[in-house]
Amino acid sequence: MKLMVSFSKKKVREPIIARVVKDTGVLINVERARIEPGEGEVLIDVPNGSADEVSQKMRDMGATVRVLEDAIHHNETECVDCGACISICPQDVFSFDDDWNLVLDQKRCVLCGRCLQACPHGALSLLR
Amino acid sequence: MEKSIEEINTRIRDGNARVVTAEEMPDIVAELGEEGALKEVDVVTTGTFGAMCSSGAFLNFGHTDPPIRMERVWLNDVEAYGGVAAVDAYLGATQQSTTQGDTYGGAHVIEDLISGRSVELRAISRGTDCYPRRTVTSTLLLEDFNDAVMVNPRNAYQNYNAATNSTDRTLHTYMGLLLPNSGNVSYSGAGALSPLANDPHYHRIGSGVPIFLGGAEGMIVGQGTQSSPATGFATLMTTGDLKQMSPDFIRAATYQGYGVTMYVGVGVPLPVTDLEVVRSTAVRDEDLMTTIVDYGVPHRDRPAIRRVSYAELKSGKVEINGEEVKTSSLSSYKKAREVAETLRGWVEQGSIELALPTRHFNAAKRTHPMRETKVVPMVREVMDPEVVCITEDEPIIAAATRLLRGETNHLPVLDTDGFLVGIVTTYDVTKAVARPDDRLLVRDIMTRKVVRTTPDEAVDIAAQKLNRNNISALPVVDPANRVIGMLTALDLGKLLGGRWQ
Ligand code: SF4
Ligand code: SF4
Numbered sequence: 001m002k003l004m005v006s007f008s009k010k011k012v013r014e015p016i017i018a019r020v021v022k023d024t025g026v027l028i029n030v031e032r033a034r035i036e037p038g039e040g041e042v043l044i045d046v047p048n049g050s051a052d053e054v055s056q057k058m059r060d061m062g063a064t065v066r067v068l069e070d071a072i073h074h075n076e077t078e079c080v081d082c083g084a085c086i087s088i089c090p091q092d093v094f095s096f097d098d099d100w101n102l103v104l105d106q107k108r109c110v111l112c113g114r115c116l117q118a119c120p121h122g123a124l125s126l127l128r
Numbered sequence: 129m130e131k132s133i134e135e136i137n138t139r140i141r142d143g144n145a146r147v148v149t150a151e152e153m154p155d156i157v158a159e160l161g162e163e164g165a166l167k168e169v170d171v172v173t174t175g176t177f178g179a180m181c182s183s184g185a186f187l188n189f190g191h192t193d194p195p196i197r198m199e200r201v202w203l204n205d206v207e208a209y210g211g212v213a214a215v216d217a218y219l220g221a222t223q224q225s226t227t228q229g230d231t232y233g234g235a236h237v238i239e240d241l242i243s244g245r246s247v248e249l250r251a252i253s254r255g256t257d258c259y260p261r262r263t264v265t266s267t268l269l270l271e272d273f274n275d276a277v278m279v280n281p282r283n284a285y286q287n288y289n290a291a292t293n294s295t296d297r298t299l300h301t302y303m304g305l306l307l308p309n310s311g312n313v314s315y316s317g318a319g320a321l322s323p324l325a326n327d328p329h330y331h332r333i334g335s336g337v338p339i340f341l342g343g344a345e346g347m348i349v350g351q352g353t354q355s356s357p358a359t360g361f362a363t364l365m366t367t368g369d370l371k372q373m374s375p376d377f378i379r380a381a382t383y384q385g386y387g388v389t390m391y392v393g394v395g396v397p398l399p400v401t402d403l404e405v406v407r408s409t410a411v412r413d414e415d416l417m418t419t420i421v422d423y424g425v426p427h428r429d430r431p432a433i434r435r436v437s438y439a440e441l442k443s444g445k446v447e448i449n450g451e452e453v454k455t456s457s458l459s460s461y462k463k464a465r466e467v468a469e470t471l472r473g474w475v476e477q478g479s480i481e482l483a484l485p486t487r488h489f490n491a492a493k494r495t496h497p498m499r500e501t502k503v504v505p506m507v508r509e510v511m512d513p514e515v516v517c518i519t520e521d522e523p524i525i526a527a528a529t530r531l532l533r534g535e536t537n538h539l540p541v542l543d544t545d546g547f548l549v550g551i552v553t554t555y556d557v558t559k560a561v562a563r564p565d566d567r568l569l570v571r572d573i574m575t576r577k578v579v580r581t582t583p584d585e586a587v588d589i590a591a592q593k594l595n596r597n598n599i600s601a602l603p604v605v606d607p608a609n610r611v612i613g614m615l616t617a618l619d620l621g622k623l624l625g626g627r628w629q
Contacts, residue, residue: 083458083461120381121379
């Protein structure tokens with residue numbers, strides 16, 4: 001399960017991911033990180049069964065945790081099912097079904113944003 | 129046995145015609161044989177839906193009072209070509225908005241019009257005795273135009289090169305986003321469903337043939353511009369009434385970093401009159417070959433990586449140099465099927481009749497490159513061959529001295545064998561001198577990733593390198609990586625009259 005963890009450096013003084021891994025023993029995969037001087041945002045992947053425990057620990061430390069479900073918004077009216085998004089996605093989020101309809105496997109998305117640039121029809125956007 | 133077009137049209141009128149899409153035809157021929165298929169099938173419908181830059185529409189606005197001879201015309205801030213007649217203009221699909229850049233262009237105006245949205249017209253003129261008015265502004269719907277006629281100089285490519293990118297940076301092209309190090313392959317075209325793939329020799333496709341264009345019944349005007357059937361790249365010039373079209377089959381698009389284009393749905397119904405039609409419509413994706421081309425090389429003749437069939441491209445991956453690379457299309461196969469199916473419906477309902485070409489095209493035609501009478505200058509003609517270098521083992525103070533004496537801001541750094549290994553600029557040296565550690569050598573402060581050029585590179589490409597990397601000089605190296613000159617923004621500026629500055 002993917003969790004988006006945001007924290008302000010003032011409130012969170014500890015290395016939160018390292019601390020949570022140490023305390024819980026849950027192995028956390030960092031998929032994306034944006035660290036600014038005053039704040040940070042990290043996308044992590046954790047085993048489904050441990051999501052609650054990890055979220056709770058992080059919240060206790062002062063971070064905001066949000067479960068990421070539909071990361072990418074796919075506007076079906078704008079989409080023409082061309083497939084330009086398929087080959088550029090590093091996570092294989094997009095594919096065609098048997099009738100050449102575009103289908104998305106949202107769980108895999110790591111929010112890299114590449115597909116937004118690749119879609120000629122402006123049919124994709126990131127949910128913030 | 130042959131079938132006449134009258135015979136086929138009578139069956140269409142009577143509702144008895146057997147119509148299939150080009151996708152179904154190969155199996156029918158395999159089952160019934162060619163003679164059997166000729167007897168059984170009357171019409172094969174084709175379809176494609178993809179980016180067709182070379183599209184646009186002639187618009188007639190009607191006269192104002194007092195009348196104006198519109199010289200420059202804008203629709204939602206997209207300029208249309210007004211050099212046609214007083215109140216006519218041609219709006220090209222790829223023309224971009226003066227205010228919104230590549231997020232809005234001619235294709236978007238066309239899509240807005242056929243979707244029933246209003247557009248703002250602005251036009252200006254010098255004013256003449258017969259056309260005294262000098263400006264006009266108005267808000268118009270598609271129904272307000274006297275005529276809105278789509279005329280697309282080049283549609284429905286028979287097939288198109290597939291694209292990949294061997295460089296180490298992402299490219300933004302009309303073939304979409306191309307990832308570095310051949311990270312993906314993009315292609316275009318509907319393969320065995322494409323109109324011209326089913327009639328590559330222009331046997332039944334020619335002037336006057338009725339077609340599906342953008343959801344309306346249109347017509348083939350003639351051979352498309354840049355059509356090259358002799359090399360497998362035939363195209364069509366098409367026309368249709370914008371007022372009958374549908375946003376389901378005309379869609380504006382933007383390729384980021386390239387610009388605006390328009391997705392157009394085109395389908396041609398082919399009358400099954402003889403065995404040649406049967407044979408050419410029995411084509412499968414496996415039989416249709418194209419070339420994967422390296423768009424990383426900025427030349428007209430880009431290197432071919434390998435030949436590939438549409439079947440492989442559609443499978444989602446191809447092999448390049450032993451590695452599996454993901455493929456995806458820019459055109460929509462689902463929409464291409466919709467085009468062919470809609471067209472099948474029209475023929476079955478008798479709402480469209482077929483015609484033989486009133487003029488056949490030249491299937492031997494091939495395009496040639498432009499005859500350039502003034503060739504692009506090469507780097508060697510502009511570069512400064514007097515180049516001051518330094519070696520990586522020298523102290524920084526030596527670099528400072530040489531920069532001062534050499535009246536340059538860039539010093540290429542050589543290793544002991546004389547090969548280029550880095551570059552230092554005045555800024556690097558100043559920064560280093562300001563630091564207290566005076567034991568630093570050139571190698572400690574040089575930039576190792578040097579953007580370089582070669583003597584036979586076109587200056588346009590060198591200029592692009594300067595811009596993209598935000599630098600002001602390029603070392604010119606020979607094939608052995610020895611520095612033989614320097615090219616600076618200043619040199620280019622002198623040559624090109626500031627065109628790139
Ligand atoms: S944001 Fe990146 S990972 Fe997510 S769907 Fe788009 S390309 Fe794939
Ligand atoms: S690139 Fe855009 S329009 Fe094409 S299939 Fe993907 S989401 Fe749809």
